[in-house]
Amino acid sequence: MKIGVLALQGAVTEHIVSIEKAGAEGLPIKRVEQLAEVQGLIIPGGESTTIGKLMRKYGFIEAIRDFAGLGKPIFGTCAGMIVLAKRIAGGEPGHLELMDITVARNAFGRQRESFECDLEVKGINEPVRAVFIRAPLINETGPNVDVLTVYNDEIVTAREGNLLVSSFHPELTEDYRLHQYFADMVEASLAAKQ
Numbered sequence: 001m002k003i004g005v006l007a008l009q010g011a012v013t014e015h016i017v018s019i020e021k022a023g024a025e026g027l028p029i030k031r032v033e034q035l036a037e038v039q040g041l042i043i044p045g046g047e048s049t050t051i052g053k054l055m056r057k058y059g060f061i062e063a064i065r066d067f068a069g070l071g072k073p074i075f076g077t078c079a080g081m082i083v084l085a086k087r088i089a090g091g092e093p094g095h096l097e098l099m100d101i102t103v104a105r106n107a108f109g110r111q112r113e114s115f116e117c118d119l120e121v122k123g124i125n126e127p128v129r130a131v132f133i134r135a136p137l138i139n140e141t142g143p144n145v146d147v148l149t150v151y152n153d154e155i156v157t158a159r160e161g162n163l164l165v166s167s168f169h170p171e172l173t174e175d176y177r178l179h180q181y182f183a184d185m186v187e188a189s190l191a192a193k194q
């Protein structure tokens with residue numbers, strides 16, 4: 001099973017390391033054609049406006065929408081979550097607009113720009129170590145969105161069908177269980193096709 005990591009900007013290598021710990025092969029995706037080689041895709045953290053711009057420039061918006069349309073799972077972390085959201089608070093235009101959530105960018109304020117904590121994630125037994133860096137959070141969820149983590153009354157992990165998002169960076173710790181969760185989603189999507 002191969003899982004791609006969109007390699008336009010952001011923490012690519014760390015995601016590849018984590019996805020390989022979870023037992024899948026990781027592939028950096030630099031060109032749209034490479035999407036045909038993978039069964040799941042991770043969109044990493046970074047700067048969402050930059051990632052969005054590069055996605056438009058290289059044809060990834062349509063290509064990733066098609067990828068999702070085929071039922072292939074996508075995991076967006078931090079900026080990747082913003083890029084997947086249907087709506088961005090404050091009226092900024094969306095990017096892929098695939099997941100029925102509204103996100104607020106840089107939502108934790110200056111005092112808490114960057115921090116780490118342990119979080120309960122629905123579907124994972126023990127708390128997951130989470131690193132937040134100028135993180136977004138989810139303000140609103142549509143009816144088909146399953147909330148996986150609420151932290152201080154804020155939604156920071158969620159799933160809608162084959163789309164998974166986290167406000168934090170699961171790739172910056174040794175804890176690869178969220179990648180394992182995603183790899184299991186990819187495996188289930190393949191089994192469903194047979």
Ligand code: GLN
Pocket residue numbers: 044045046047048049077078079080082105106133134135136
């Ligand atoms: N603040 C960034 C943005 O709004 C996201 C930060 C991150 O990915 N660590 O795009």
